[in-house]
Amino acid sequence: MTATTATPGQSYAPPPPPRRGATAALRDAVVLMGLPLAALLVVPGAFAGGGTRRWFGGRAESQRAEAQAAKDAAAAAFYELDTAQRDLRISIETISAVDDSPAARRALSDFEALGRRIDEASNRYIEAIDAYDLDRDDLEAGAASRARTEITRAKDELVGVKRELDRFGESLGPLLGKAETQLARLAPAVERARQALLAASNALDAVRETQLRADELAARLAALAPELTKLNQGAGQHGVQATLERAGRVQREAEAIRVEAERLPEKAAEIDHRLVSLRTRAQALTTRAGQVDPVLSELRRRFAAACWQDLQQVPQQAVDNVREAERKLTEAQTARDAQKWADATSLLATVRALLNSTDEAVSAAGDRLSRLNAVQKDPQAEIERTRFAIRDAQRLAMAGRTSPDPRHARPLDDAVARLDRAVGALQGRHPDYWHFLTETEAVRQSVARAVAQIREDRGTGH
Template identity: 80%
Template sequence: MTATPAQPYSPSKPRAHARDRAHAPARALADSLALVALPLALALVLPAAFAGGGTRRWFGGRAEGQRAEAQAAKDAAATAFYELDSAQRDLRISIETIRAVDDTPAARRAVSGFEAVGRRIDEASSQYIDAVDAVDLDRDDLEAAAASRARTELTRAKDELVRVKQELDRFAEGLGPLLGKAETQLARLAPAVERARQALLAASNALDTARESGLRADDLAARLAALAPELTKLNQGAGRHGVPLTLERAERVSREAEAVRAEAQRLPERAAETDHRLVSLRTRAQALTTRSEQVEPILSELRRRFSAACWQDLQHVPDQAGEHIRQAEARLREAQAARDAQRWPDATALLSTARALLNTTDEAVSAAGDRLTRLNAVQKDPQAEIDRTRFAIRDAQRLAMTGRSTPDPRHARPLDDAVARLERAVVTLEGRHPDYWHFLTETEAVRRAVADVVARIREERGAGR
């Protein structure tokens, strides 16, 4: 037996070979006697036998006892040989499993370790075969000394086979983690490959359905076609490409095919959504065109009633609004062309650009109207804005003093600053041409600063500080 035998050695073969060799003369003699008449055979054989002139030597007691002991040793050695052979066969399957799945240094060490144990098995097996072939225990003229020597050699061979078997068992126990990992990957392999095939089939069917509804889906068809070589490699199997690579390829194909299937199924919905967005954004562009025409009258009123500081930053709004609307309408025309060509990513990107332009325009146009509304309110009753801001400051001061005899300087200082800042803002309302917009922006800034102090106080108390 070798570490990787083409035809594993059978422990019965040495015994059968020796037995056949011992029995060959007896069979030849029987064939010869069959040709001679029985009376003549009796006449030739019986007198010689009774006269003690025959060539066969007869042994009794001690020789037969030694033969039996040697035969028992031979049988024990054969059992040990068979158990070692079976264990090696089983372990070879495990090693091949690891080799097929794992190429890590640990796996390579396991393979080389198995080869080393295989060489020890070869040596022990050779010793056993030599011991079996050394003496034919079935010979009629076997001497007691020869039988004793055979028993000793067979016992020694059996002991060596047992020792090597124990070494093989210890080596097999150390393969547990590697073998478990390899078997797990092998168990995943077939289902993963099947999932990949099914995902490709589902993607192909979804693509056919989309085309039947009049959608070309050329980009999806190209992505699906790019997976064809991967399917070919999957069909070639892990034996050619390796288990880890095949498993990774199957999972990647599944993901990409599933993405194609999902997009193909969503194509009708995507087309309808694109059409809806086109109509909606065109309507919004028209509405903003009408609203932007109202900005100039608003600016005129602002110029007439308020100081330049209240409206100078809005001077660009009419021109900018018109330009943005024109750009948005151009992007919408390009988006329509992309939709007609079923270039869905391009159509989506163009619609997003048009929407962003319209959002900017909407904010600018709304800012002009909001400015006039807020300036009108503060001009009519500035005290309402002052009271609102002072209330926010007092509320924060009460919170800062809760549970304390003196406020924390970290909180008191910014609140004192807020009070001073509010007073300075109120002063800007004095004079012939008050800067109402500066006043509004200052009071808003004061309220934001106060809100930050309140949030910090609550955070600190929530943390137990």
């Protein structure tokens, strides 16, 4: 309120009414003693100092009393409005500190508009009060009547604005509830972040006692120091929402550091175990790679070139891969000794990938020879296996129908033709058994796709 509203944080006392004379004081005393107001007319020596007072009759005094009552009522309305405005300002400041949504900004704007309305009503109230001295000895009945009318009008305006303010306050319920909920979360969130940082620091200390340095984790924890400083500065400086987000982020990172620190001894032991295991596996692959040459020799002697040409590079690739794996193992051991855990883990993953690909290549040569031996001995088993898959799909395509759906029949007919061509290619002096095996496998895959399509179409009602 203009000129009368206390600033936030200050105590407020209602404005003192204009100074009242001895007449008003005596009237109040008479009323308090239960005497009729007219008794004032017969009390001798009523005024301090022995003075006398001029009277203008009962009507003037009655109007004065009514005007004074209106003034008292207006003062009460003014005080209630000012109190409600101060209380609501606290709610608005709470919302503004937490919420920057369009609804919150609109509430702030509406409150400022109401503040202007309150200032206008307050100014009219003050002007009405200042316009009349109800304690004047010569106050006429007409003046007292006008005072009562104007003060009552000012009071009614104050009451009306108070109703608007109350309705506005009720409309803030959802926004205020949300803001208070976030404020209630603030202190626990900050405390959880601090406790998480303390737990991470303690975990690092425990790790260092086992002669593990954990330098990377320590650096990550040190990087959180500026964030802790901002948390300690509080939401008043950085905002509630930003502080909540910062507290959550610090808590998550600190907890991650703690978990990694607590697991570090186990991780070191795991890296040591993998170093030994992969070194043993590399030695075993060196031995197995030496067995590829005899397999290739037999493939060259008994089967067409197309059956083994893609395996020619396997022996040398195996040697190169194992040599590279052993070099990476040495680097991983160095990284582990330096306690560079991330580097050691990455190098071990590279070693594993190299050994896996070498294992697959070495195994492929032996598997190729086994499959070629089986199909050379009895190609009919592979043919029947593929034809069975085709016939089973054809029965599914005809189930409940007198003729197959062309969309289903076409890929199955193509599979039959492709199998016939593969079988025909076996006729000759040096058949390409590997091509035959890859073709029959491809036929079975195409049939499997056709079966899946038939089931999907029937499931959707097509």
